[in-house]
Amino acid sequence: MLRKRVAQWVAAGFFIAGSAGLVAADAARDYVSIVGSSTVYPFATVVAEQFGKTTAFKTPKIESTGSGGGFKLFCAGVGVQHPDITNASRRMKPTEFEMCSDNGVKDILEVKIGYDGIVVANSKKSPQLKLTRKEVYLALAKQIPDPKGGEKVIDNPYKTWKEINPALPATKIEMLGPPPTSGTRDAFVELVMEAGADSYGWVKGLAKSDKNRYKAIAHTVREDGAYIEAGENDNLIVQKLDANPDAMGIFGFSFLDQNVDKIQGAMVDGVAPTFEAIADGSYPVSRPLFFYVKKAHVGQIPGIKEYLGEFTSEKAWGDDGYLADKGLIPMPENERKQFSSDVKTLKSLSIGQLK
Helix, strand or coil: CHHHHHHHHHHCCCEEEECCEEEEHHHCCCCCEEEECCCCHHHHHHHHHHHHHHCCCCCCEECCCCHHHHHHHHCCCCCCCCCCEEEECCCCCHHHHHHHHHCCCCCEEEEEEEEEEEEEEEECCCCCCEECHHHHHHHHECEEECCCCCCCEEECCCCEHHHHCCCCCCCECCEEECCCCCHHHHHHHHHHHHHHHCCCHHHHHHHHHCHHHHHHHHCCECCCCCEEECCCCHHHHHHHHHHCCCCEEEEEHHHHHCCCCCEEECEECCECCCHHHHHCCCCCCEEEEEEEEEHHHECCECCHHHHHHHHCCHHHHCCCCCCHHHCCECCCHHHHHHHHHHHHHCCCCCHHHHC
16 A cells, blocks of 8 residues: 555655655655735635644645745645645736646646735725825836826826825825735736726827837836835735824735724725625726645645635635635635536646636
8 A cells, every 4th residue: 555655656746856766755745735825825724724623634834925926836846845735816827837837737726716805005093095096006106107298208206195186195105015926916016007007098009019118117116115015914014004004005805804993995996995896896906816726736645625625615615604704705606616616526727728
């Protein structure tokens, strides 16, 4: 029996070359290893804790690395020295799928878990702001279209919110947000920065005629202190907002939902970030959340299939599940059924689905 299991591990890449021939990497890990998104982290942690309490398996170990960092770790190879699952607050990119394939990670299961909103929040010690995506773009872009007109850009001149819109407070623009490795940053750029840039017709036209120039204008965040990279710990941003009532922060809705005594979300384009507004699609800054599973590890690392079963159960991700209590916006029932079926059959993701 042991010889058969060793042969399976060798075939799956679960052994690595050592000075004394083949040695077991990490001595055949007996727990599920998860990395990735800081936004998905609290949801995965709740599932992992529930899983550890109610089964004979060890509680999975989860590391918050950001979506981009998680994909790098996940795609580095097959074997117990590599994580089994990576969480993501955006969909896997085709380049990441190819990186996985190049490193021997050939079969991947994609699981959408629900929806989340990205909030722009501040301390409850200050007034709630009413912002447009154009105003947020003008506050954070490194270069902006020249207010005097013409198809040219200038270095961002704005120091206070009031300079952008006289109806906004005269407080200094100070935004705490995620780093480039974060899926929240990627989604924020796509849903807010691009929308703001696209309000200028000539900039929107660059998306087709000159993609590099478009990205430089729409995606590049200023580096003069107005935007402060606060790492992958969204709880730290919440603490800093509570300590500095003039600052704003960018993070997932669940962190707002869990800290409503301290912070409040700004209205964006006239819509407040509420559970209902994200669920019905009226809040403009919402996105799906995912995790990805290395199929070569299923059956080799104990507990993976059972953890997937817990996560995709109605008691967890359903309309009245415990993840909704933590701020996850459940998918419609038909989507939940589809992804639950994909989990049961371990349906492989193809690169064509990502393009």
